[in-house]
Amino acid sequence: MTSSASTTAFGSDMRAAVLLPLPLSGPYDYAVEAPGTPVRGRIVRAPLSGRELVGVVWGKAVGGVADEKLRTATAVAAHALPESLCDFVDWVARYTLNPPGSVLAQALRVKDAFEAENPRHALTLGGISPARSTAARERVLALMADGVARMPAEIAELSAVSPSVVKSLAEARALKWVELPEFERCPEPDATFDAVKLSPDQLRAAEHLRDAVKKREFSVVLLDGVTGSGKTEAYFEGVAEALTAGRQILILLPEIALTVQFLDRFAARFGCRPMEWHSDLSQRERKRVYRAVLSGEARVVAGARSALFLPFTKLGLVVVDEEHEQAYKQEEGVIYHARDMAVVRARLEHCPVVLASATPSLETYVNARNGRYEWLRLTQRHGAAELPGVRLIDLRKDHGEPGQFLSPPLRAALTETLAAHEQVLLFLNRRGYAPLTVCTSCGHKETCRNCSAWMVEHRYRKRLVCHHCAFETPIPERCTKCGAEHSLIACGPGVERIEEEFRAGFPDARVAIASSDTFSGPAEAQAVIRAFAAGDIDVVIGTQIVAKGHHFPQLTLAGIIDADLGGGAGDPRSAERSFQLLHQVAGRSGRGEKPGLVLIQTHNPEDPVMQALAAGSRDAFLSQEAATRERSATPPFGRLAALILAGTDADKVRGTGRALALAAPAARGVAVWGPAPAFYQVLRGKTRERLLVQAEKNVDVQAYLRAWLAAVKIPSGIRLTVDVDPISFF
Ligand code: ADP
Ligand code: ZN
16 A cells, blocks of 8 residues: 555645554544655554554544544654554454454554663773773773673673773773664574485475475465474475575464474574564563564564564565464464464465474365365484384273372383383373362362362462462362361372372482473473483473473383373364374374384273374374364364353343344354353353354355344443354363
8 A cells, every 4th residue: 555545635744544552443543743644554652532552554544533623643753564564453353353453452562662772881992092001901901802892890790800990991981982772683594504404305395495485475385294204494494595585584383482492403503593572571672573573684583473463574484383283372362373364474475384283283284185285295204213103001901009090001111111211201281280179078079269160289389279260279178168177189180190109109210290380480391391301301291381392312102191181162173182282292202213102091092083193094083083074064164253251240141142142143054052151151250151153164254243243232241252263162
């Protein structure tokens, strides 16, 4: 859009529609005070109800505001969002049924992003020799001879002198003050730093990706390869090509804070780490990355899903690693799926997007199968590594003593593996000690006071914790219902309980738990993962946090404690998800020289998921799963959208649910289910009801929902959330 098309003149100023990062119905008109015409994307400061907000010129004035009522917005010097990002914001807003301002807020999440930083000053050589020379002064001048500007404290420390020595040299003008740039420069990845020699398979994939980048056109590639086959090495070649072409690259990772291994590998290939984008960055770091992305200086960003909304100006490649990961779904606020939106962003930027996975989502698999996506396959593990053998352990026959969760075959394999000085991963996707605490006297199950969910025992911390609202209490001495003493027992295992059982049986092994709440933060999680990779730990007992992406060459045994977990609550993807997770865990085993083994404990060895895992028949499983979904007209063969009502007044929530259902328009190919109580009927003190829209694939679900929701008024105190393409059904 050119400036003349998007704006109209207003007196000496320009009248334009400005979008504010708030859940308003749309942009508001302002008189925009700017040098030149206000173009779409231009950053302005705009007054709204006594506040001043950062907003963005969005387009032509909407009209209808009298000249004298029109308020003035002021352009912020020289800053504009790329127009493609504005288009992306509009697109996401339409698709997810969010006000565009709420989506814009995702792209303006850096506080004071457009404010200049306070200048910082440092010292360099001043060119004047001090009248009096001392040993201390000489040390400082020798240090500073390299011409690098340094802070006084740093100079004092590096040359082992007192701060007064530095100060006196500055006064004598032997050192002079210089203003530093606002931010440290971004390291520049080098496309040719250190490429590995690719196998013929990998080379084919890499060449394809290089070509796709060269074309500068939108395309979607599924990079499909068993774990350890070198998908990362292959897409790094696409990254190298985009670097050479002077473009920017976005790499989305599901859990960025935990992927040191990825950052190190990137550095080994390109000579420096990529810029990182995730929630653990400081304000200043966020601002630095945001500004560097906008200026084009940041060449490669590895980020969590929110990196999708960064203001890239010359994007040449998007990579979504582990594209099947559920972590890509943003479940609060603006609800979106980062993998799907990455495809949209790439389309708007006219660049290729690579979806990489060893267990592609069914959506992606079906798109690859029917030719909408290109499909690159890597079928072999790199080097000597072979895919591990997988064995099912039927817990109905092969179980240990009551209260034990490691079956005799698993114990035997543990003994053997540890004796061979190899490493083990025991996987259980449950934090804490036990998922349920029951009173043996009255049968009461300890539940959260805010949620209809069980309290989970965390024995290390001696607390019962709700995993939904984080409410916690000390472990009670007596039943909170009948008051019986010593009557509470822990039911079922969590990782802490497995550790207890393991230590009792293998007292000499070095063991660590890896789950989100045993770590104080990402740094500690990284430390455990590093220690494990370095061989300083023999056994890790972990949740899904360790299932993904990591490379542990000495790990030869993966034990899955309870393969029957997962699934639930009318979720059409539960089988797919179990398969993906267990397959990922299995993929940790045998990645080095030695062959790996995977033992899967289950009560349902006949289940198709277990059978597919044991037979290693991923594609058979996926095509069977595709057939099931096709029959039930569930995604990707049909469309879903969920409406979730929540509020503290349970009757009002239920009443609103019924009224909403009654107002649903009749439409061909659309069915509305519910309202029904959500799986967790009460969460954080709020009662929740759900409705589900199921539509045929060619139905415009957004148009349907818009028409429906325009006709109803949601009473105050009740919150309606729209989740298009839901993946969570709780
Ligand atoms: P994936 O992403 O498919 O799981 P990776 O790219 O992580 O696979 O590769 C697995 C391991 O094998 C990594 O340590 C990687 O560095 C190594 N590797 C893969 N391909 C090659 C190659 N051509 N030359 C050297 N090492 C390789
Ligand atoms: Zn709770």
